[in-house]
Amino acid sequence: MPITHEIPVNLTGRSYKVTVGVDLLEQVGAAAAALTGSAGRGVIITDSTVRAIHADAVADSLTRAGCRCDVIEFPTGEEHKNLTTYGGVMDKLLSLDPPIDRKSVIVALGGGVVGDLAGFVAATALRGLPFINVPTTLLADVDAAVGGKTGLNAPAGKNLIGAFHQPGAVIIDAAVLKTLPAGEFGNGLAECVKHGVIRDDSLLDFIEGNIAKIMAADADTLAELIGRNVAIKAAVVSADERESSERAHLNFGHTIGHAVETAAGYGVVSHGQAVAVGMVAAFGIAEARSLIDSAAGRVRKILVALSLPVGFDDLPDLPAEARDPGRLREIMAHDKKTLGGVVRFILPVAPGSVAIFDDVTDEQIKAAIAAL
Ligand SMILES: NC(=O)c1ccc[n+]([C@@H]2O[C@H](COP(=O)([O-])OP(=O)(O)OC[C@H]3O[C@@H](n4cnc5c(N)ncnc54)[C@H](O)[C@@H]3O)[C@@H](O)[C@H]2O)c1
Ligand SMILES: [Zn+2]
Numbered sequence: 001m002p003i004t005h006e007i008p009v010n011l012t013g014r015s016y017k018v019t020v021g022v023d024l025l026e027q028v029g030a031a032a033a034a035l036t037g038s039a040g041r042g043v044i045i046t047d048s049t050v051r052a053i054h055a056d057a058v059a060d061s062l063t064r065a066g067c068r069c070d071v072i073e074f075p076t077g078e079e080h081k082n083l084t085t086y087g088g089v090m091d092k093l094l095s096l097d098p099p100i101d102r103k104s105v106i107v108a109l110g111g112g113v114v115g116d117l118a119g120f121v122a123a124t125a126l127r128g129l130p131f132i133n134v135p136t137t138l139l140a141d142v143d144a145a146v147g148g149k150t151g152l153n154a155p156a157g158k159n160l161i162g163a164f165h166q167p168g169a170v171i172i173d174a175a176v177l178k179t180l181p182a183g184e185f186g187n188g189l190a191e192c193v194k195h196g197v198i199r200d201d202s203l204l205d206f207i208e209g210n211i212a213k214i215m216a217a218d219a220d221t222l223a224e225l226i227g228r229n230v231a232i233k234a235a236v237v238s239a240d241e242r243e244s245s246e247r248a249h250l251n252f253g254h255t256i257g258h259a260v261e262t263a264a265g266y267g268v269v270s271h272g273q274a275v276a277v278g279m280v281a282a283f284g285i286a287e288a289r290s291l292i293d294s295a296a297g298r299v300r301k302i303l304v305a306l307s308l309p310v311g312f313d314d315l316p317d318l319p320a321e322a323r324d325p326g327r328l329r330e331i332m333a334h335d336k337k338t339l340g341g342v343v344r345f346i347l348p349v350a351p352g353s354v355a356i357f358d359d360v361t362d363e364q365i366k367a368a369i370a371a372l
Contacts, residue, residue, distance in 0.1 A: 004220075005227030009234045011241060014166045018146060018234065020227045022219045025057040028134055029065030035168045036103045036128050040067040042132075043100065044110070045089060045118035046109040047076040050136050053179050058109055070096055072275060074117070081113045081153050083161070086195065087120055098341060105130045105168065111137035111184070112144035112246045115160070119150030123165035124286065135177045138188025138222070139271070142195070142229035145170050147237040147247075151198040153188035157336070158236035173231070174223040176179060182307070183270055185217070189306045190253070192225060195232040197299060198249045203228050204302060211231040211305045249354050251337065253279035259331040263322035269315055276308035277315070277372055283366035285360055286347040286369040295348060325366035 003021040005216050019027070032042040042062040046055050049343035050279035051073045062069040072092045074085045093100060106129050122131035135145040151162020177185070196203035206228065207214065213221035233250070240247035257278025259268060280303070300310045309315050312323045321327050332343045345360045 005230070007227065007230050007234055009166075009170075010238050011148070011288065012167060015238040016167060016169055018170040018172065018230050019174045020141075020174065020223055020230060022175050022223055023136070024171050024304055025176065026056065026061045026064075027265075028058050028171055029061035029063070029067055029170045032062055032067050032107065033065040034106050035105050035132065036067065039185050040065070040102070041100065041104040042067045042069050042107045043093060043096070043104060044069065044071045044107045044109050045093075045114065045121060046071065046073055046113075047080075047114050048073055050110040050114065054136060054176055055109060058107060063294055071307045076113075078113055080093060081117050083152060083154070086117060086120065086152055089117065090125060091285070093121065093125055094153060098171070100126070100129070102126055102129065105132060107132045107134060108167075109136065110140070111132045111135065112140045115140050115144050116151050117147070119165055120162060121150060123150050123163040128165065131165070133167040134168045135170070137180055137184050138177055138226070139184070141174075141177075141190075141193060141226045142188055143233065144174070144189045146230055146233040147170060160241070162206050165279070165286065172226055174226055175219045177222055178217050178219070180217070183272075185307055186276075186306065187270055187272035189214070190275040190279075190303075190308055192229050193299065193302055193306070193308075194252050194275065195229050196248070196256070196352070197279065197295075197348055198252050198354045199236070199352055201226070203232070204298070207302055207306070215306070219264075221318060245356060247258055248344070248356055249346055251344075252354055253339075254349075255332060255335070255343060255345055256281040256365070257326040258335060260318070260322050262331050263327060264318055265322075268317055268319070271317060273309050276303050279303070280310050281372055282345065282347055282367040284371050285345060285364050286349070289290040289347070289357075289360075291347055291349050323369075323372070325369040328369055329362060329365055362371065 005020040007018040033040045106122040122129045133145045135141045148164045148166040154160040253275045257274040261274040345357045
């Protein structure tokens with residue numbers, strides 16, 4: 001059970017550690033016992049898919065550490081990240097016998113949907129319970145599990161209900177990614193490329209040098225990949241506490257990416273596919289503004305090697321509307337991150353470095369989309 005990385009996340013009043021390695025599910029019990037003290041108790045919240053594959057190992061670990069263990073499951077899927085599911089999970093949690101108390105710890109076991117929902121349950125049950133995040137998708141490992149955002153979708157839009165609630169610990173086991181479907185894997189890979197572009201050019205070197213092992217879900221290679229990405233996301237969210245613009249850099253590739261995702265409609269393109277073409281378009285804008293010269297080709301090659309799309313031809317199911325520059329520009333104007341009609345872009349300015357631009361013209365946006 002090798003631990004390969006221990007990454008401190010330093011936030012005022014609430015610091016915790018992200019532990020990354022291989023075969024770490026068996027360590028969740030010890031982490032829970034450390035948080036709850038003697039006579040500990042862990043309540044695993046998970047989705048139906050992950051429960052069937054990975055919940056027993058975590059439950060065993062809790063029991064071995066002397067903790068009482070309960071499991072609450074909800075149906076798999078983004079469409080269940082809502083108030084109805086939240087209400088059902090909360091009712092089950094509050095009906096457990098004996099009742100939970102402030103020494104009970106919530107263990108979120110699953111992808112970003114589980115982490116967001118279980119984290120919000122932890123934030124609100126008894127006005128706040130400790131929680132341990134045990135992410136099981138690459139996207140949750142490198143993105144959702146770090147930063148303390150928890151929440152639910154509302155009929156009016158995604159992630160509109162929520163709270164910041166930092167976990168007591170995050171435990172990432174790279175070995176569980178062996179069972180992750182390829183499409184889900186791509187969602188995390190796109191965020192890894194994003195982190196390389198915004199902060200760490202040597203991360204792109206690492207990805208380039210390890211494509212075959214990454215695509216084969218080699219656990220040691222993935223542990224290294226995850227460790228490096230968690231360090232970047234942790235540094236960005238910690239810095240953001242001091243200077244409020246840093247976190248915006250994480251939106252690189254997401255401005256046009258979100259518009260494509262929205263225009264395509266639910267389930268047509270994955271988040272990772274949308275972000276991949278969004279990053280290519282952002283490079284296009286940066287080139288048109290002479291911010292960079294040669295970096296775009298390299299990033300495109302990496303995306304191709306990771307089986308991610310670099311243009312609309314790679315997304316044959318994408319409806320015409322989701323390729324239309326005018327329509328996408330219109331969707332961007334309604335994005336909740338758009339303030340006063342100004343679409344904010346994060347653009348690459350040097351290897352491993354980006355900056356915020358509020359003056360990208362409609363022509364530049366539309367030309368970059370048309371070039372996809
Ligand atoms: N809180 C944040 O900062 C933040 C950041 C990014 C994304 N998110 C949220 O994360 C969610 C997306 O997360 P996701 O991509 O992990 O989706 P997800 O949680 O739906 O997981 C994707 C699929 O993989 C399955 N799965 C999970 N782990 C598995 C494993 N080890 N083996 C086999 N199957 C497995 C799940 O059951 C599901 O079917 C969105 O709701 C998004 O809003 C939150
Ligand atoms: Zn994203």
